[in-house]
Amino acid sequence: MTPDEMIDGYVAEVVLLLPHRQRADVARELHDLIVQEVADAAETRPGRAEAVAAVLAGFGRPAEVAARYRAPIVLIDPSDSRRLFTLAAGGAVLILAGAMLGELIDHVPPQRDPAAAADRATPFLFAWLGLLAAWFAVAGWWRRRHPDEAWKPRPIPTDRISRPGRLAALVFYIAGTLALVDPPGMLRLVSGGRAAPAAYHAMEYDDDFLAVRGPVVLALLILSLALQAIVIGQGRWLSWTRQADLVLSLVMCVVLTWVVAAPVFVSGAADRTAKEIVALLILISLADMAFSLRRHRVRQAVLSR
Structure with a gap:
């Protein structure tokens, strides 16, 4: 494979991972950038093929390069990840505790089986995780569609009571x-x-x-x-x-x-x-x-x- 074929093949793999409307512009831009990098690298390397290989290795995998040209598909916003984990863990604890309590109510020793309680909790646990994922996905989508919504202040928690x-x-x-x-x-x-x-x-x-x-x-x-x-x-x-x-x-x-x-x-x-x-x-x-x-x-x- 010639150096030009290596460049063309690399560019092709990158643009195939992009939306159709971006491919032509990205292909031209990326091709010109690689050619320029190769020209600079050829001054310190014995052959053009070696220079092309070194430049392409420096660019990284085609998928990584394609990710730089498009907005990533994000299901859960990074800013929501900690709250999602907290709610998921807390809900899981409550669901498992509820299943164990149900086992205490339904059976008497020695018929009580913690494994049966875990099996009982599994569908509810997956349902809770799915509900959380859907909620945060919709909330993130809404925020991206309405970025200009003003932040609304909330009262600071206080020790005073009514x-x-x-x-x-x-x-x-x-x-x-x-x-x-x-x-x-x-x-x-x-x-x-x-x-x-x-x-x-x-x-x-x-x-x-x-x-x-x-x-x-x-x-x-x-x-x-x-x-x-x-x-x-x-x-x-x-x-x-x-x-x-x-x-x-x-x-x-x-x-x-x-x-x-x-x-x-x-x-x-x-x-x-x-x-x-x-x-x-x-x-x-x-x-x-x-x-x-x-x-x-x-x-x-x-x-x-």
Whole structure:
């Protein structure tokens, strides 16, 4: 192969990787550039063929050269990669945790199988990753189509709370705790005593739950309510109240996982429904802890500047 054929072949491989409308212009530009480089290199090399080979090696693979002449096809913007990874990892943890909780609810030892839980989580995991990829791809495409959209400022996270909102939530949580102490009594109060006897029986706790797990859950709920009352009194989160809330939330998630591993109510239907609600609360609590911790770190980073 002659030196000119080497140049023409290289240029042809490059332009074949480009859109049709660019090929003629790029072919002329690239050919002239290579010829000029070869002429300069021939002054220090014994033959033109060696000079051509050295110049083409310096240019790199045809695909690399073609990439310099066209905008790359990007599915996920580089600026979104970190957030995508964070959401993907966080979602994967929640999905796997949900699958493990489902295994605890559906089976008793020794039928529980972590591998079965992983198999159950796999379709949801792939669906979550696909949804994230689609979302960020559409968001990136929209930003590229509307580059002039102005940035909208967001309020900086603060330690202050809304006392009325937090107080209303505390009243709601106290009512919920009282309902958990005596579910049949709450059902009697709500229904005016007109519920069927079987409904009252279905709301009775299992004896083993009342012996150990129930009192532990109740103690944690009372501690959580007391902590929220302190936060309301202060009107803001303090360093120690935030840390105490995080520790208490983690302990609560562990204890609730322990709770769903054994019967809670005497009725099978009520027991399963209660466990599914508890499992959902665990997942929500984990997500809320991660979100709150991130907000706190963002605030600390802003204030430490």
